[in-house]
Amino acid sequence: MKKQQRQQNNQQQQSDKPATLKDLLGADVLSKLKQQQDQLKADEDKRKEDERIRVEEARKAEQKRLDNDFEYLLNNSKLDWKKHK
Numbered sequence: 589m590k591k592q593q594r595q596q597n598n599q600q601q602q603s604d605k606p607a608t609l610k611d612l613l614g615a616d617v618l619s620k621l622k623q624q625q626d627q628l629k630a631d632e633d634k635r636k637e638d639e640r641i642r643v644e645e646a647r648k649a650e651q652k653r654l655d656n657d658f659e660y661l662l663n664n665s666k667l668d669w670k671k672h673k
Contacts, residue, residue, distance in 0.1 A: 610618065654660045 613621075
């Protein structure tokens with residue numbers, strides 16, 4: 589008896605809730621949206637990785653340029669030559 593009342597209460601509560609978008613859309617539309625979400629996430633990850641690689645390459649190129657700049661090396665070198673005796 590109590591189980592029937594609980595089931596009826598659950599059914600009433602479920603019928604009282606407004607329909608969600610997930611309930612209204614078909615399974616095929618949901619699967620397409622899920623695929624699109626996964627694709628967009630993969631594209632965003634690839635874009636971030638490409639950006640990270642580009643920044644890393646730019647940093648390496650700048651460091652290489654500075655290593656060939658005598659003035660930069662002179663200004664940033666330690667002038668304590670006693671260590672190197």
